[in-house]
Amino acid sequence: MNFLMSLTLISFILISCPPWSANADLIEDVCKDTADKSRCLSLLRDDPQAASAKDNRDISKSALELAIKKATESKKILTDLIEAKMKDPTPENYAFNFNSCQSVIGSFNTALGELNDDIQSSNYDSKTAGDDVDNCQKELESHGIQIPDISSRNKDLMLLSEIAFQATKGDPHASSAKSYRELAKFTLEICLRKAIESQNFIKGLLKAKENASVRYCAFESYAAVVGSFSSAYGELDEDIDTANYDSKIAGDDADECQRELESHGIQIPEIFSRNKDMKLLSSIAYSVTNLVS
Numbered sequence: 606m607n608f609l610m611s612l613t614l615i616s617f618i619l620i621s622c623p624p625w626s627a628n629a630d631l632i633e634d635v636c637k638d639t640a641d642k643s644r645c646l647s648l649l650r651d652d653p654q655a656a657s658a659k660d661n662r663d664i665s666k667s668a669l670e671l672a673i674k675k676a677t678e679s680k681k682i683l684t685d686l687i688e689a690k691m692k693d694p695t696p697e698n699y700a701f702n703f704n705s706c707q708s709v710i711g712s713f714n715t716a717l718g719e720l721n722d723d724i725q726s727s728n729y730d731s732k733t734a735g736d737d738v739d740n741c742q743k744e745l746e747s748h749g750i751q752i753p754d755i756s757s758r759n760k761d762l763m764l765l766s767e768i769a770f771q772a773t774k775g776d777p778h779a780s781s782a783k784s785y786r787e788l789a790k791f792t793l794e795i796c797l798r799k800a801i802e803s804q805n806f807i808k809g810l811l812k813a814k815e816n817a818s819v820r821y822c823a824f825e826s827y828a829a830v831v832g833s834f835s836s837a838y839g840e841l842d843e844d845i846d847t848a849n850y851d852s853k854i855a856g857d858d859a860d861e862c863q864r865e866l867e868s869h870g871i872q873i874p875e876i877f878s879r880n881k882d883m884k885l886l887s888s889i890a891y892s893v894t895n896l897v898s
Contacts, residue, residue, distance in 0.1 A: 631658050639767050648761065649768070662720065665727070665772035669717040672734065672765040676710045679758045686752070706741035708875055709734060709762065716769060725795060726802075728773040733878070735766030740874035785896040786841065789848075792893045793838040796855070796886045800831045803879040810873070818865045822876060826862035830855050830883055837890065841897070849894040856887030 632655060636645035648671065649655040655667035683706055712734035719727035742759045745752070804827035810819055833855035840848035863880045866873060 631664055635664050635768060635772050638771050641764055644764055645768055661772040665769045666720055668765045668768040669713055672713045672762055675758050675762055676713060679755055682755060705744045705874055709737045709741055712737050724773055728770060731766055731769035735763050736878045738762040789893045789897050790841055792890050796890050797834040797838055800834050804831055818869045818871050821865050822862035826858055829858035833858055845897045852890035852894050856884040859883035
């Protein structure tokens with residue numbers, strides 16, 4: 606396997622051209638790779654900031670700010686709905702997991718905040734925001750809640766998530782790596798950062814509602830995930846076999862959280878999504894460190 610082929614192991618952070626290259630039509634260039642090019646063009650060309658964008662960073666900034674605005678408006682609609690339905694004699698029909706919808710704003714805000722200083726995390730969180738939107742829509746549908754305005758906004762939010770992801774994908778550090786060891790170091794830095802962010806997110810859920818299984822995930826499973834990635838990173842130069850092993854077991858640690866939740870019938874899509882991400886990152890880190898000799 607040559608070096609360029611190995612980069613496909615982290616395809617979520619690579620692109621065939623530099624991420625901030627100038628294009629004759631930036632909007633056209635970003636939208637051509639989205640699921641709904643026509644709507645993408647409409648959203649961005651109607652936005653003054655996007656229409657005057659000088660690079661992909663401006664496009665991403667515009668998409669994220671528009672997403673935050675739409676998500677905030679959706680939250681207001683849902684909040685009003687909940688307040689009205691709590692007066693209904695059967696409020697349990699609307700006792701859905703509002704966190705699924707609330708987390709959308711946080712993910713887009715996080716991606717926007719990282720845009721200038723940590724482009725890879727911004728790229729990752731842009732995609733995660735789309736997963737949160739999908740979880741929100743599924744949660745509403747599972748409770749028979751049909752609000753055309755919200756559904757329409759969610760479609761746009763999914764697209765804006767994709768736009769921000771497309772505009773920020775690629776990373777000069779990964780594409781300029783001179784060796785497998787450098788690539789492994791870069792990969793594990795991402796793994797460790799995202800593991801810490803996920804652990805902090807789960808800890809945050811405990812502030813809203815105490816739950817023994819969620820606590821187990823935060824302080825046992827994800828403490829182990831962070832520890833495994835941290836150990837792998839520290840062992841890269843001295844003990845590559847152990848680094849390779851620790852990269853792999855990080856995914857097993859995330860599985861422990863998943864099993865704990867499922868065994869108690871606890872459905873928290875945001876944690877499930879992060880568990881899947883940790884499994885993927887673990888697999889990528891294992892594959893990359895396996896190439897280091």
